[in-house]
Amino acid sequence: MESSLEKQHCKACEGDVEPMNQEQIKNLITQVPEWQVNEEGTVISRAFKFKNFFRTMSFVNAVAHVANQEGHHPDLQVGYNYCTVNFTTHAIKGLSHNDFICARKVDLLF
Numbered sequence: 044m045e046s047s048l049e050k051q052h053c054k055a056c057e058g059d060v061e062p063m064n065q066e067q068i069k070n071l072i073t074q075v076p077e078w079q080v081n082e083e084g085t086v087i088s089r090a091f092k093f094k095n096f097f098r099t100m101s102f103v104n105a106v107a108h109v110a111n112q113e114g115h116h117p118d119l120q121v122g123y124n125y126c127t128v129n130f131t132t133h134a135i136k137g138l139s140h141n142d143f144i145c146a147r148k149v150d151l152l153f
Contacts, residue, residue, distance in 0.1 A: 046148035050075050053113040062137020075146040085137045087146055088099075090130040091153055096123050105152045113148070115141045 048071075063071075068084055078087045093099040103119060103126055110116040120127040128149055130142035 047107055048144050050150055051144045052147060053115040053144055055114065056132050056134050056139055056141060058134035060135060060139065061079045062132070062135045063139060068138055071140070071143045075150060076149065078146050080138075082126065085140055086129050088127060089146070090125060090127045090150070093124045093126070095117060099126055102126055106149055109145065109148045109152065113141070114143055115145050117145065117149075130137075 046121060057072070062085065065084055066082055072078065072087070075087070075089075078089045080087050091102060093102065099121065103121055106117065106119065106128060115130075115132075118129040118131075120129075128146075130145055131137065132141060134140040
């Protein structure tokens, strides 16, 4: 497996794998240091700030494009000059490698 998350692609997850454990999360979060893991270890999130609504919406559209390419979609909270991106793998009720791949690709948009 390639080490750079941005060079990897998401694999379909239909709930047939276990969510990542704390050790796996700890190893991958170093590659997306701006992201936070929730207490339960089931979601990673990052808040982005922008100068105006147009830049916010441009970012949101770019995130949507990445998500569609990867087949892995975040939950977004959007306002005039901010967007919070949350990744989790709903099928396994926790984190998978896909969440970190997408987080890294979103980082590269900012």
